[in-house]
Amino acid sequence: MGVQDYAESKLKPSVDLTGSANECSNGPSIGVIDIGVSQSAFLFRVALPGIRSDQSKLKCEIQRDGKVLIQGIVTQGSEVLQGLSSVCQMTVEKLCSPGPFTISFNLPGPVDPRLISPKFRPDGILEVVVMRYRRPSDPVDAWAPPS
Template identity: 35%
Template structure:
């Protein structure tokens, strides 16, 4: 549990403008995705707090498909049960090179290496991911 950090300039894949940009107290979408030089980062709002997670599984497909399953045991935020969240990242990924965390308020946060990077950039991002 905790907060992930990634050095470098990350840009959101969806940009907000006008009144939506001013409303920063909560993410508009349950999934927020950023694109960095060598990685993708996503924050996913789960249907429960971290203490109510009974089981959490995340599968990454090399083509960028992300499938999250979370089983909850309390009805504090939503009814107990199994929830699934599936979405696509903007591009291909290296599934062996990622780092994940869950915050206390139920945000699933991950950083995953983009596929097809030049070797020097790839090595730098692998080092960042392992330094956790």
């Protein structure tokens, strides 16, 4: 496996989904992930459609080894929706069912979990920048995957 193949395989993380995120099969998926890499940081975006930051108790933990754990609660998805002047019984449900969920995956390398910049965008995307961990002996201008 070449350096480029290794780097690409590390950017396609194995993602573990539990709870409502795992049960969502028809509609927009919770837990679709994009990862970006720079010399000094990792950026990841996680799709959380139907999640409201003010009601979901969203929590994102990042460990030094690059393991990311996202937890929350899907609060929408009830079978009866109340509109402006009527009540509708849902016959087709494509959003995730209400309940707790977890998403976990690994970033391509170690990070400094104290140096993160999370942002929950209005379009349902959790976007986080986390600084890479560097030992004093690490070169600043190059990144190579571990051998």
